[in-house]
Amino acid sequence: MKVLNKILSRYSGKKSDLVPLLQEIQSEYGYLSEELMKEVSHFTNVPESEIYGVATFYTQFRFIPKGKKHISVCTGTACHVTGAQQIIEGMERHLNIKEGETTPDEEYSLESVGCLGCCALAPAAMVNDEIKSKLSLRNIKKLFKGYKPPESSK
Missing domain, CATH: 3.40.30.10 (Glutaredoxin)
Incomplete structure (x- = not known):
């Protein structure tokens, strides 16, 4: 979680940070895991369901890892x-x-x-x-x- 904390430290935790925050997390981890989504919810104080709503709206976000x-x-x-x-x-x-x-x-x-x-x-x-x-x-x-x-x- 050290990498995630470093990413989160660059953001204010506002709802308006969601898309760029999710983009950066996915860029680092390759996809948005359930655990990562919970951490984003905690950090932004936005319910997980709302974060999933944002992430599923954009086709760029993945919820399973890519293959090699x-x-x-x-x-x-x-x-x-x-x-x-x-x-x-x-x-x-x-x-x-x-x-x-x-x-x-x-x-x-x-x-x-x-x-x-x-x-x-x-x-x-x-x-x-x-x-x-x-x-x-x-x-x-x-x-x-x-x-x-x-x-x-x-």
């Missing part, structure tokens, strides 16, 4: 018309997770994003900071070569 390999599939117009939804569904099947989830071993996480700015490379995705272009159901298997997802705990 975080996949962002572009769903912008060019990617959409060239099969982004089929790419997402193929990745979901291969990883045995749904969009917005992380594999139980925290190896992969999957999300869709509005645009990666790679329209000429559609359909495209980003794995961590590396663009993957002209994706197809056939070549997404190469992304996961040798990876067998653990059984889902659902």
Whole structure:
């Protein structure tokens, strides 16, 4: 909690601090855990339910950790018309997770994003900071070569 206390020390604890405070905490921890949300509630004197309301309003906030390999599939117009939804569904099947989830071993996480700015490379995705272009159901298997997802705990 030393890191969290350092972050909190830069803020006054006002309700108006919530968004930048949550952004900084997520930047440091990778996501907003239940424990972190309780600490923010205590620090700001804002009920947890209200903080969750703010955090769920903005798509930038995560409540589960990202995988070591975080996949962002572009769903912008060019990617959409060239099969982004089929790419997402193929990745979901291969990883045995749904969009917005992380594999139980925290190896992969999957999300869709509005645009990666790679329209000429559609359909495209980003794995961590590396663009993957002209994706197809056939070549997404190469992304996961040798990876067998653990059984889902659902």
